[in-house]
Amino acid sequence: xxxxxxxxxxxxxxxxxxxxxxxxxxxxxxxxxxxxxxxxxxxxxxxxxxxxxxxxxxxxxxxxxxxxxxxxxxxxxxxxxxxxxxxxxxxxxxxxxxxxxxxxxxxxxxxxxxxxxxxxxxxxxxxxxxxxxxxxxxxxxxxxxxxxxxxxxxxxxxxxxxxxxxxxxxxxxxxxxxxxxxxxxxxxxxxxxxxxxxxxxxxxxxxxxxxxxxxxxxxxxxxxxxxxxxxxxxxxxxxxxxxxxxxxxxxxxxxxxxxxxxxxxxxxxxxxxxxxxxxxxxxxxxxxxxxxxxxxxxxxxxxxxxxxxxxxxxxxxxxxxxxxxxxxxxxxxxxxxxxxxxxxxxxxxxxxx
Amino acid sequence: xxxxxxxxxxxxxxxxxxxxxxxxxxxxxxxxxxxxxxxxxxxxxxxxxxxxxxxxxxxxxxxxxxxxxxxxxxxxxxxxxxxxxxxxxxxxxxxxxxxxxxxxxxxxxxxxxxxxxxxxxxxxxxxxxxxxxxxxxxxxxxxxxxxxxxxxxxxxxxxxxxxxxxxxxxxxxxxxxxxxxxxxxxxxxxxxxxxxxxxxxxxxxxxxxxxxxxxxxxxxxxxxxxxxxxxxxxxxxxxxxxxxxxxxxxxxxxxxxxxxxxxxxxxxxxxxxxxxxxxxxxxxxxxxxxxxxxx
Numbered sequence: 001x002x003x004x005x006x007x008x009x010x011x012x013x014x015x016x017x018x019x020x021x022x023x024x025x026x027x028x029x030x031x032x033x034x035x036x037x038x039x040x041x042x043x044x045x046x047x048x049x050x051x052x053x054x055x056x057x058x059x060x061x062x063x064x065x066x067x068x069x070x071x072x073x074x075x076x077x078x079x080x081x082x083x084x085x086x087x088x089x090x091x092x093x094x095x096x097x098x099x100x101x102x103x104x105x106x107x108x109x110x111x112x113x114x115x116x117x118x119x120x121x122x123x124x125x126x127x128x129x130x131x132x133x134x135x136x137x138x139x140x141x142x143x144x145x146x147x148x149x150x151x152x153x154x155x156x157x158x159x160x161x162x163x164x165x166x167x168x169x170x171x172x173x174x175x176x177x178x179x180x181x182x183x184x185x186x187x188x189x190x191x192x193x194x195x196x197x198x199x200x201x202x203x204x205x206x207x208x209x210x211x212x213x214x215x216x217x218x219x220x221x222x223x224x225x226x227x228x229x230x231x232x233x234x235x236x237x238x239x240x241x242x243x244x245x246x247x248x249x250x251x252x253x254x255x256x257x258x259x260x261x262x263x264x265x266x267x268x269x270x271x272x273x274x275x276x277x278x279x280x281x282x283x284x285x286x287x288x289x290x291x292x293x294x295x296x297x298x299x300x301x302x303x304x305x306x307x308x309x310x311x312x313x314x315x316x317x318x319x320x321x322x323x324x325x326x327x328x329x330x331x332x333x334x335x336x337x338x339x340x341x342x343x344x345x346x347x348x349x350x351x352x353x
Numbered sequence: 354x355x356x357x358x359x360x361x362x363x364x365x366x367x368x369x370x371x372x373x374x375x376x377x378x379x380x381x382x383x384x385x386x387x388x389x390x391x392x393x394x395x396x397x398x399x400x401x402x403x404x405x406x407x408x409x410x411x412x413x414x415x416x417x418x419x420x421x422x423x424x425x426x427x428x429x430x431x432x433x434x435x436x437x438x439x440x441x442x443x444x445x446x447x448x449x450x451x452x453x454x455x456x457x458x459x460x461x462x463x464x465x466x467x468x469x470x471x472x473x474x475x476x477x478x479x480x481x482x483x484x485x486x487x488x489x490x491x492x493x494x495x496x497x498x499x500x501x502x503x504x505x506x507x508x509x510x511x512x513x514x515x516x517x518x519x520x521x522x523x524x525x526x527x528x529x530x531x532x533x534x535x536x537x538x539x540x541x542x543x544x545x546x547x548x549x550x551x552x553x554x555x556x557x558x559x560x561x562x563x564x565x566x567x568x569x570x571x572x573x574x575x576x577x578x579x580x581x582x583x584x585x586x587x588x589x590x591x592x593x594x595x596x597x598x599x600x601x602x603x604x605x606x607x608x609x610x611x612x613x614x615x616x617x618x619x620x621x622x623x624x625x626x627x628x629x630x631x632x633x634x635x636x637x638x639x640x641x642x643x644x645x646x647x648x
Contacts, residue, residue: 075444139632146389149447150583151631154624157576161624165617264572268455275448320463327456334449335437 026346027200030286031193034059038189049185055293056188057249059286062273063195064242066285068235069274071208073215075149076236077267078136079243081159082129084262086244087251088163088170090125091179094118094252099178106168118182122248129244130237137236141229144218156267164259176257183253191249195242199282207234272330278340283347288340292326299325359487361609367493367562369601370500373594374555375578376585377507378548380593383582384524385544387443391450391579392430395457396552397571399426401560402461405470415474420553426457427549431542439537454572461568468567475561496558503554504594507547511590516543524588577604577620580627586637596638600626 034056041052061083069076092100092107093116100112116124140151163170170176202208211231214221222228251257269292277288299322306316333340345352375393382390400419407415434453438446478492511517522530523540531537552571559574560566578597585596600623607619630638 073444075447140628143631143635146443146447146587147583147631147635149389149444150580151628153576154580154627158621158624161618161621268451271448271451318463320459320466323459324456324463327452327459330452331434331449331456334445334452335434338441338445 022348023204025348026283027197029347029349030196030200030283033286034189034193034196038185042185051297053183053185053188053253055289056185056192057183057246057253058270058273058293059192059289060188060195060246060249061243061270062277062285062289063192063199063282064239064244064246065270065274066239066279066282067199067202067242068232068239070279070281070285071203071211071215071235072232073280074141074144074232075146076152076239077149077271078152078155078159079239080262080267080270081156082133082240082243083247083250083266084159084163084259085129085132086125086247087257087262088125088176088247089128089244090118090121090248091176091251091257092169093124094121094180095178096180103171103174103176103178104168118180118252122245122252125248126241126244129247130241133237133240134233137233137240141232141236156263160259160263163262170259171257173259177255179251179255179257181252181255183249188249188253191245195245196282196286198238198242199285202235202238203282207231211235268330269326272326274340275330276333276340278342278344280339280344281342281346283352284340284342284344287342291341292329295329296322296326357487359485360489361605363484363489363493363497364609365602365605366598367496367500368605369598370497371555371559371574372578372581372601373597374500374503374551375574376581376593376597377504377590378551378555379575379578379582380585380588380590381520381544381548381551382541384588384590385520385527386435386439386541387588388435388446388450389443389579389582389587390435390548391447391575392434392453392457393548393552393578394454394571394575395461396423396427396549397556397559397574398461398566398568399423399457399571400553400556401472401566401570402465402470404474404557404560405472405566408472408474412474412477416557419474419556420550423549423553423556424546427545427552428542430457431545436538436541458568458572465568469565470567471564472560472566473564474557478561492558492561496562499554499558503551507551510547516540520544524590577601577623580624583637584627584630586639589637589639592637592639 037052038056041049044052061079064082065076065079068074068079092104092111093114095115097113097115100107104112136155140148140155143151164173166172167174208231210221210226211228211234213224214226214228214231218228247262250261273288273292274285275288276292277286278284299317302317303319303322304316337343342352375397378396379390379393382388382393400423403419403422404415407418430453434449435446438449475492475495478495481488481490482494483489484494511521519530519535519540520543522533522535523537527537530540555574556571560570577600581596581600582593583596584600585592585594603626604619604623607622608616611619634640
């Protein structure tokens with residue numbers, strides 16, 4: 001009993017010991033990096049600011065993806081679907097009633113007439129995604145390996161088909177236009193920091209440690225008393241919440257929603273980011289977004305054409321090259337460094353550990 | 354009813370047959386190397402583009418070129434991308450094949466842009482014939498017959514030839530078969546070649562049915578065939594064929610029988626079916642032997 005009390009007292013202030021503080025270093029570094037990018041970009045022109053804002057939204061998504069896929073080691077192709085749920089729920093709650101009346105005929109009366117505060121809409125979007133994840137995840141979390149991959153892919157396809165054909169509520173194959181565009185570099189950056197903090201706190205929790213144990217060896221973890229399905233479900237729901245919030249920001253950043261924006265191409269892009277950075281660490285998730293976003297941006301500039309200083313010639317890449325390079329890079333990383341750039345380690349003051 | 358019944362069944366069987374061939378192509382590779390090959394989509398798309406490029410040439414030339422292109426593509430991807438990854442965990446291999454698939458797809462967009470291109474490789478088969486008093490589309494009938502012939506040919510190959518025996522041994526227990534003298538590289542290459550042959554046939558028949566090709570051409574059929582292999586039981590070839598056939602028939606019948614409001618959602622029902630099968634029979638309807646993970 002005495003031992004037990006000692007443990008409890010140690011737990012209450014375990015972050016204040018030198019060891020505890022050392023464990024916070026990765027979080028600290030990642031937050032500083034994101035904040036620095038946010039501050040630096042806010043000094044740039046509006047076009048560059050929008051590119052960085054878009055990067056922050058990708059960051060939220062990939063962190064959400066990491067929370068489940070990185071910690072559990074179970075494939076997940078459905079996360080973009082949860083983005084879609086967040087985006088559409090928030091859109092329906094915050095659009096002006098007049099706009100809804102023109103595009104969406106089949107809404108229930110209360111929803112057609114309502115216009116909520118953006119914050120309410122955003123939270124509703126995140127929680128709706130989490131709720132759907134709870135229902136969908138309950139059965140699916142029993143699967144691992146390829147079964148999980150196929151099942152989550154099926155979930156994505158179901159979402160896509162339903163959203164694309166439920167014309168009276170989602171606008172169907174046409175775009176849903178007229179979302180209030182309130183996303184700025186500041187709120188997107190803060191949301192990205194929030195997502196990182198949430199993912200980090202979760203990753204240091206008892207529940208996540210158990211989940212990571214099941215990632216390394218499912219059978220041994222079960223034998224040691226880990227309730228694998230429950231821990232996976234926790235991560236799945238939390239990840240879906242973060243992805244749902246990312247979807248909210250995505251929608252209110254662009255002001256327009258298309259179902260195509262929530263299907264295979266973005267799925268591939270975000271998985272590439274996570275795999276390139278390193279699927280098994282939060283640092284990897286953040287780094288992957290930074291590397292791939294920067295690369296995409298450079299390739300995009302190259303496709304537009306870059307004037308070389310000094311000589312009178314423009315360097316111009318043919319359109320579509322960027323996508324090819326991106327896919328090639330993903331393939332290269334899987335072949336030569338399957339654990340990603342970080343190798344699954346977190347960043348500390350002494351490099352990657 | 355009688356005269357409507359036969360065309361619907363031929364319709365269902367022709368779709369089911371194409372899915373079955375595609376599912377078999379995926380299943381062949383999975384059974385020998387535990388690779389759920391997403392890039393099978395491009396094994397279908399690329400030969401269809403070959404048909405488009407050679408559409409001015411005689412049918413025999415364009416179809417043989419399509420088959421050749423598919424085989425070369427399969428061997429190259431095997432050598433360049435999948436061989437270095439042998440033995441890695443199946444989930445990473447799935448992501449890798451996803452990357453291969455996207456890479457080739459984007460190369461196609463890069464080379465041909467993403468607009469749809471008209472193809473009509475089997476113009477000879479336009480028109481219909483009378484069968485048991487019903488008018489049946491000649492192309493669909495050909496599809497059904499081709500699928501049947503290929504299924505029989507594949508069975509004979511697997512049962513009665515040395516290569517087939519090696520493949521079945523490798524599917525049963527890869528390490529053991531190597532110890533008994535089966536060459537890993539050869540048996541895997543054989544699986545890829547067979548898979549590519551099936552994919553090329555699917556490309557010809559499917560492009561003849563749809564009349565056009567685009568960079569996502571193979572993906573739409575492969576995604577469904579993918580789930581079909583899971584329903585049938587990954588790693589079991591009979592299961593893959595039956596699963597593909599079932600999914601095709603079910604989705605065609607849903608199209609014919611669902612009330613019009615729900616028709617756009619029919620594939621959602623098919624994928625729901627997949628999730629249900631996975632939940633109640635995680636190993637599929639016909640579980641493969643030797644697939645269960647041992648501790």
